[in-house]
Amino acid sequence: MAFGVERKPARLVAFSDAVFAISITLLVLEIHPPQDTRHLAHGLAELWPSYLAYALTFLLIGQVWANHHVMFDHLRGVDRVVLLLNTLLLMTIAFLPFAASVLAAAFRDGHGQRTAVVFYGIALGVAASLFNAIWEYARRDHRLLASTVDPAGERAISRRFRVAPFWIAAGVVLGALLPALGVAVITALIPFYWLPIAGEMSRSKRGRAGRSDGREEWPEGGRGDL
Template structure:
């Protein structure tokens, strides 16, 4: 299941670059390339956010021992949202370039990522309420740390989406600020890994 998910994520993240169309007028190529900055911006933000989705997907499923049909279904819905992101990126770039519809485009992007984070929260809530689905690699403190990180993302993305409805550049900035913070390690989860390594070295 994780391998299939990686494949869908890899395809979605690769398709992003296909939304950047080269300038038709090569006689003023430098100006044409510079004018594509909305596409570059949408590409970078969405690429890094999908990268976070991939990283957090692995962090979550590294601690899931087995899955049932409910988890498979929820993960499929999550992948459906990921596959939708190249379209969202294209809409955002076009809106910024044309100077029209920016509010709708930022709300669309923020809502798409909020929906995916909602799926992360639901999947994690489902597996942690029944410890038989969780691996022994994580204790209750690690479970709580991951839960807090996922819940904070819901608030963060919702805030960026609502701000985008009022002031699109601010909404994009808040959503983009989500990137560096969520690449930080999850303290409780990392601590557990270090303890396991320490025990292996001692033996």
């Protein structure tokens, strides 16, 4: 049973898209041009930690945005709990540009790198945990799920989403010892979470899609959509 009045998710998704877009745009504002233009090439090269933090965080936020759509594509409605959890998720996403600037400054100055990686990883870990909390709450007893996903699809999506907090935690632990390795582990999330989720679409919907476009229906456990 939903907690409070159940609403369509369209407005929540639109608001979330706006927060994702603003947060991802703010990242570039953390890259400041060199003060000494007499040695501009050298100064631009020295900004490599800012470029790295920008690219890493841009792709990570983009990944959360893409999977946020995957999740809400399978929800028929949202209630007060989902609204609260999603608000907390967006609050964490909006914090990531600051965490990225801390990471870049530490690698640029050569001090505090372990702390910066742990700080950055914790921010990502909180976002990943809130993301999972939304999905697990919505799918419990099928309280808010749409007919686009069957039990096998639910499990496939849950398995994919649950990996992130543990993966990030591993990056945090390694980053506390070897900062560069921690960043590398967190970076490895990017290609993994852009992969399609095999078994995401319900069997009935896969069948309708196969009949409508003339292609063969894929068996359960076969190819899925992002």
